[in-house]
Amino acid sequence: MKKYFSMFMVVIAFTIVIAGCSNKGASNEASEDGKTTLSLFLTMSNEGEKKAIESLVAKFEEENPDINIDLNLPGGDYEDMLRVKMAANDMPDLFDTHGWSQLRYGEYVADQKEMDWVQYLDPSLNEILKDDSGKVYAFPLNQAKDGITYNANVLEKYGIEVPTTLDEFMTALETVKEKSNGEVTPLWIPGGDKFTIAQIFDELATPLLITDEENSYGKELEDGSFDWSLYTPLAEALVEMQEKGLLNEDVLTAKLQQATELIAQDKIAFTFVAGSLGPDATELNPEVKIGTMPVPAIHEGDTQSWIGGERHTIAIWKDTKHPEEAKKFIEFMAKPENVTIIAEGTSAPDALTNVDAENYFSEYYKKYEAINVQPYFDRVYLPSGMWDVMATTGQELLAGTLTPEQVSKTMGEEYTRLRKQN
Structure with missing residues (x-):
């Protein structure tokens, strides 16, 4: 394009592109009000799950007024949407690997091994969320027993x-x-x-x-x-x-x-x-x-x-422009009280050893x-x-x-x- 347009037109085109990107829901730039916006895509689809994550996003934004979370819950369209984003190398800042943390999404995620929550990872998820080099691919919001x-x-x-x-x-x-x-x-x-x-x-x-x-x-x-x-x-x-x-x-x-x-x-x-x-x-x-x-x-x-195995997770896109803010959100989600809210809202076992959350189906998991x-x-x-x-x-x-x-x-x-x- 630069070969055919003047510098003036390039500037105009660049401005239009940036404006268009700001409406996509993915967020590599700060919003106009000075806040950082992080896009978050999750596979949660049931009402209880949605209520749980929406309440925690609101709580996080209240505690961190300089960060917005653009929450996306596309349900059955999730995989198709993420495939398009992978092909374009334009991933959400934070996203759910829904069982494919290494095999499908491995090359797109940042390593979380230095984060505090890792020391509490349930050992049963080690092979799923860690590789031989010690890389940690995603934070598990809960784990599945289907x-x-x-x-x-x-x-x-x-x-x-x-x-x-x-x-x-x-x-x-x-x-x-x-x-x-x-x-x-x-x-x-x-x-x-x-x-x-x-x-x-x-x-x-x-x-x-x-x-x-x-x-x-x-x-x-x-x-x-x-x-x-x-x-x-x-x-x-x-x-x-x-x-x-x-x-x-x-x-x-x-x-x-x-x-x-x-x-x-x-x-x-x-x-x-x-x-x-x-x-x-x-x-x-x-x-x-x-x-x-x-x-x-x-x-x-x-x-x-x-x-x-893993149920819902949060991975960080390796190319996000806001890695520190992304880690801050995961640190918030890893707090025991917030892990408990997700376990209760999704009726799935928690995935951290420092949490013993009860949920609707706990008696059956114990049985x-x-x-x-x-x-x-x-x-x-x-x-x-x-x-x-x-x-x-x-x-x-x-x-x-x-x-x-x-x-x-x-x-x-x-x-x-x-x-x-x-």
Whole structure:
């Protein structure tokens, strides 16, 4: 551009660019009022989670009047937005690595190893958030123990024991349908937000393909030799549930935000929706009781698993123009009282050893404390990009445009293609 315009025009163009950047939400310059603005992108999507982080952002800004936090909670669009920003090397000052602190975002994050909070990091997260050189990739707001959420009142009403195997789970769903005369949805899936379908496949892939000694294919998945026909039983199980009327009829259009009201009205027995669903539903109906359980075992003789690792984190963009202000915000978030607020708001365990936060599901985490936490399947065994494939093939399966065998075939083809790109 400089070759063709006068210096005057360059100055004008530069002024326009700067003005445009100031409206993006990312903030590498001080705002007009002299304050520093930090952009913060997080994956939090449930109401309780949003309330918790919004309250802490407001508290931080009150205590630090020279810093603004531009909070962005794009929900299901988060990954697409961050991919665009990575491609442009124009990342938010602070952002959630949501399980991909090293594999996807590693080259974009600043090292936090010198920060005070690191000494209190839960050792179970060391391999996830630290590398062999000691680099610390992100601050964990909490950690994940994902399984299946259930309505304890519904199970008690119909005499259903909390299932421990997939067969028991199917029986429980059938019992709900029969005894409620169809008034209660046995397994509710908000498939209008397709990532929730990927969540189901991702959680159940671990007991199908990893945890049972005689059916463990981690090595094959890592070296690229995995036979994807072994994935088919997951799709078959979901189709069986749909054909038996065990899923909500609006499975392809139902939205995540509907979960709270429906489960509060005792219209849902089981769902893979997690986060703040329990306290959010109890706020609407104090009589409701929401529980959580580990993922059921699939193979005979195997045991249940929690699926987990990092849940929500805050990483610092390595090229932020405001590293000290960014660290100041993380130091604020790492205060025990603020870690507790996040744990309570997200209904997820805290990630620091100097905090012992109680949350809505604490009794269940204690009940199942002997159950091993397995890492998310896609984060360990699949190349970047496969989450979208799981989501899309799952939607097409439930729409009847793909058979279970075609789902596995597509998964295998995309797995091979994406491995070559990564």
